[in-house]
Amino acid sequence: MQLFDTNQFQQDLLAWYRSEKRDLPWRRENDPYRIWVSEIMLQQTKVDTVIPYYERFMNDFPTLQALAEAPEEKVLKAWEGLGYYSRARNLHAAVKEVQSHYGGRVPDSEKEIHQLKGVGPYTAGAVLSIAYQVPAPAVDGNVMRVLSRLFSMYDDITKASTRKMFEEIIRDIISEEDPSSFNQALMELGAVICTPTSPGCLLCPVADHCRASAEGVQELLPVKPKKKAPKTVHLQSLVLSSEDAVLVEKRPEKGLLANLWQFPMLADGEPEAMWTNYAKQRDGTVRNLTYVAHIRHVFSHLVWEIDVYKAEGSISSPEERQAWMTEAQMDEAAFPVSHQKIREEVQSSSSDR
DNA sequence: TATACGTGGCT
DNA sequence: TAGCCAAGTAT
Numbered sequence: 001m002q003l004f005d006t007n008q009f010q011q012d013l014l015a016w017y018r019s020e021k022r023d024l025p026w027r028r029e030n031d032p033y034r035i036w037v038s039e040i041m042l043q044q045t046k047v048d049t050v051i052p053y054y055e056r057f058m059n060d061f062p063t064l065q066a067l068a069e070a071p072e073e074k075v076l077k078a079w080e081g082l083g084y085y086s087r088a089r090n091l092h093a094a095v096k097e098v099q100s101h102y103g104g105r106v107p108d109s110e111k112e113i114h115q116l117k118g119v120g121p122y123t124a125g126a127v128l129s130i131a132y133q134v135p136a137p138a139v140d141g142n143v144m145r146v147l148s149r150l151f152s153m154y155d156d157i158t159k160a161s162t163r164k165m166f167e168e169i170i171r172d173i174i175s176e177e178d179p180s181s182f183n184q185a186l187m188e189l190g191a192v193i194c195t196p197t198s199p200g201c202l203l204c205p206v207a208d209h210c211r212a213s214a215e216g217v218q219e220l221l222p223v224k225p226k227k228k229a230p231k232t233v234h235l236q237s238l239v240l241s242s243e244d245a246v247l248v249e250k251r252p253e254k255g256l257l258a259n260l261w262q263f264p265m266l267a268d269g270e271p272e273a274m275w276t277n278y279a280k281q282r283d284g285t286v287r288n289l290t291y292v293a294h295i296r297h298v299f300s301h302l303v304w305e306i307d308v309y310k311a312e313g314s315i316s317s318p319e320e321r322q323a324w325m326t327e328a329q330m331d332e333a334a335f336p337v338s339h340q341k342i343r344e345e346v347q348s349s350s351s352d353r
Numbered sequence: 354t355a356t357a358c359g360t361g362g363c364t
Numbered sequence: 365t366a367g368c369c370a371a372g373t374a375t
Contacts, residue, residue: 042371049361049370083359086374120373140371160354187371196369197364226368256358299359337360 004151009209010175010182016205017185022047022192025054027184032106032131033064033095039126040091040118044084047191053082064106067092068099076259076334085258085336090118108132121167129179137170138183139163142190148222149194149212157222232303234268237339238275239310239346240286245324247315248333256302261325261333263342271309284315293345297338308342310349 021027024047026038037057041050057078061067067075072092079088094116098106106127107113114124125138144157147166155162175182193200201213212218240247240263248261266274272289279286292308315322325333335343 039371044358044370044372045360046362046370081360083361084372086358087372090373118373122372126371138371141369142371184371191371229367258358297359299357301357301359 004173004209006173009173009206012205012209013185013189014175014178014181017181017188020192021184021188025051025058030131032108032127033067034058035131036106036119036123036127037067037091039123039130040087041082043087043123045082049082053078064095064104065099067095068104072259073332073334077332080260080334081337081340085260087118089258093117094119106131108134110134110136121163125167126183129183131180133178133180135171135174135176135179137167137174138187139166139170140187142187142194143170143183145196145222146186146190146194149199149218150206150210152211152215152217152221154221154223157224230299230302232305234305234307235265236268236271236274236307236309237263237265237342238278238286239263239292239308239342240279240315241310241312242314242324245326246330247318248323248325248330249319250321250323256299257336259334260336260339261330262335262339264322265306268305268307271307275309275311279313279315282315282319283317284313286311286313288312290349292349295338295341295345297341304338306338306342308345310346 026035029035038050038054041054041057060074060078061070070092072089075088075092076085079085097116098104108128110124110128113119113127114121119127122138122140125136128134128136129138141157144163144166147153147169148155148157155165157163189204189206193204197219199218201207201210201218204210204213207213210218212221247264249264251257251260251262253259264278266278271291275286275289289309289311292310295306295308297304297306318324330343
């Protein structure tokens with residue numbers, strides 16, 4: 001059996017990366033703020049999905065200062081549809097922290113950057129290595145898949161202890177001359193060659209170094225237990241119109257879809273009684289209650305089954321976080337995809353009559 | 354350590 | 365279709 005040749009591995013990996021790397025927007029930048037934003041957006045999100053959001057975000061908030069000074073509603077609107085919205089709120093809070101506590105300069109030490117909201121072990125290493133050429137590990141799902149195969153390791157990659165072990169391995173084999181390219185090359189390899197299913201070992205620049213490939217077990221790795229089925233919740237939502245406005249409410253500031261807007265939503269029940277009572281409690285009325293459509297929205301851990309209704313009416317005593325919005329105002333507010341679907345269903349239900 | 358936290362694309 | 369997967373973090 002032969003030992004792993006770190007120098008040769010680095011050379012083969014980096015040569016491949018320098019000639020084959022994709023031309024991505026954030027690879028044209030060296031601004032730590034911009035690298036940071038890209039890394040937050042890329043968490044659990046595909047490159048192709050991120051690119052248009054990144055371009056718009058950089059247009060809206062070109063500098064750390066611009067983001068720090070922006071109202072949260074604008075930031076959430078820019079994030080609308082990207083998912084994991086706490087990323088946006090944490091990034092916003094962290095940028096304000098950098099502005100006030102670090103004079104606007106993104107910190108370059110592991111300890112300081114890791115203390116920022118939304119910056120975990122992966123993002124800390126990614127920003128430090130890519131923006132500052134600090135030889136810190138940036139171990140994401142790609143890297144764990146690549147390393148599992150490279151060394152034919154059957155450790156469960158969903159465990160934090162496994163990630164830490166991989167971080168130590170990276171500290172041993174990272175290129176000190178170009179940590180940025182080394183970390184990105186490992187991720188790039190995982191994204192385009194060493195894919196979860198049907199990895200392209202014949203095209204792999206480091207196949208000669210790969211134990212799983214030699215053993216023919218690459219399809220068995222990495223080891224990752226399957227997750228359980230999401231729970232289903234049955235709901236009703238009401239699009240209540242008055243003149244040219246619609247009743248909407250801002251979701252709670254913590255938890256699922258925090259601080260995003262939605263149409264009033266209740267646990268499933270008898271529609272007429274439920275919404276009549278809903279209006280009555282707020283000194284209002286509903287009339288012409290009409291069923292519109294059924295919508296299924298699948299989250300990673302939850303399924304919403306929503307019966308959508310529309311009605312006309314009024315509410316004299318709206319709650320603290322409720323508001324009447326025109327179509328134009330709704331265009332400026334951030335709604336989750338589930339409620340964008342509802343809005344579309346109601347619009348098409350009224351237009352085809 | 355286990356679970357909450359979004360969305361869209363692919364098999 | 366149902367399940368899986370993606371440049372993870374917070375609690």
